[in-house]
Amino acid sequence: xxxxTHTHLxxxxxxxxxxxxxxxxxxxxxxxxFLPNIDLDSIDGMHQLVKKYPNxxxxxxxxxxxxxxxxxxxxxxxxxxxxxxxxxIAVGEIGMDLYWDKTFINEQADALKIQIQWAKEKKxxxxxxxxxxxxxxxxxxxxxxxxxxFGVFHCFTGNIDQAHKIINYGxxxxxxxxxxxxxxSGLDKVVSQIDLKHLVLETDSPYLAPAPHRGKxxxxxxxxxxxxxxxxxxxxxxxxxxEETTKNVQQIFKQLH
Numbered sequence: 560x561x562x563x564t565h566t567h568l569x570x571x572x573x574x575x576x577x578x579x580x581x582x583x584x585x586x587x588x589x590x591x592x593f594l595p596n597i598d599l600d601s602i603d604g605m606h607q608l609v610k611k612y613p614n615x616x617x618x619x620x621x622x623x624x625x626x627x628x629x630x631x632x633x634x635x636x637x638x639x640x641x642x643x644x645x646x647x648i649a650v651g652e653i654g655m656d657l658y659w660d661k662t663f664i665n666e667q668a669d670a671l672k673i674q675i676q677w678a679k680e681k682k683x684x685x686x687x688x689x690x691x692x693x694x695x696x697x698x699x700x701x702x703x704x705x706x707x708x709f710g711v712f713h714c715f716t717g718n719i720d721q722a723h724k725i726i727n728y729g730x731x732x733x734x735x736x737x738x739x740x741x742x743x744s745g746l747d748k749v750v751s752q753i754d755l756k757h758l759v760l761e762t763d764s765p766y767l768a769p770a771p772h773r774g775k776x777x778x779x780x781x782x783x784x785x786x787x788x789x790x791x792x793x794x795x796x797x798x799x800x801x802e803e804t805t806k807n808v809q810q811i812f813k814q815l816h
Contacts, residue, residue, distance in 0.1 A: 561589040561786065561801055562808050563779040565652075565686065565713045565734055565761035568592055568616070569604035572765040572776055581612065584779035588801075592779055593761075593812070595619045595652035595686055595713070598626040599634055602641060617815065619651040621674055624667045624688055625659070631670050642677060648814045649710065650678040651686025655699075658690040667692075671699050675708065684710035684811045686734075693721050704728050709811060714738065714763050719749050726757050732807050734761045737769030737777060740788045747792045755793055755803045759811070760785050 709730030768777035
């Protein structure tokens with residue numbers, strides 16, 4: 560069984576053929592889909608998808624860093640009530656993103672701290688988004704890291720030193736997606752130096768489609784392409800890649816039933 564540990568199947572990009580996309584993925588051996596939340600507006604669609612596919616779709620609750628603004632505390636209060644009243648497999652997608660805009664860098668850091676505390680209280684993993692912000696993320700996590708903090712650094716695109724720092728935290732896996740297939744990303748050279756026990760698979764669909772679909776809409780079935788690339792990069796049997804990454808997912812997402 561393959562698991563897409565990060566997919567936004569509830570977004571408008573799938574409005575015309577969502578059921579077909581899900582069925583195509585299931586037919587391709589991808590049986591579970593983890594849905595990270597983005598903001599208050601994405602919650603309802605995410606919940607509807609989980610209700611329709613209770614054995615396949617699993618929701619997270621969190622505020623995406625790119626959605627953090629001056630009203631972030633008010634938004635987080637509302638999200639916390641959802642977290643308290645429903646079952647989620649993780650607090651996510653949370654983190655820091657300084658690629659487009661650094662206006663709310665302090666607010667992003669504070670929102671991350673608050674949501675990390677939620678995860679610790681609930682004994683849930685966190686799913687971290689990081690873009691142009693590894694140093695800032697590490698600054699937040701370093702003093703908070705302990706045996707109660709665990710999760711996934713989703714869409715990992717860092718260097719080997721950053722990978723080792725994350726691994727040395729002790730409770731985190733690296734989410735590997737379509738960027739691994741990009742010719743000049745260099746991610747293959749980094750991942751080749753990392754033990755398979757630290758990796759999980761994802762698509763981040765509809766974004767970051769792997770080659771040869773780069774630039775088009777990504778789909779959960781394409782997690783197979785990521786798995787195939789990992790076979791080449793790590794020089795391991797495909798079945799071992801699937802079994803080990805699935806086991807890694809189960810280690811992190813303890814709420815999975």
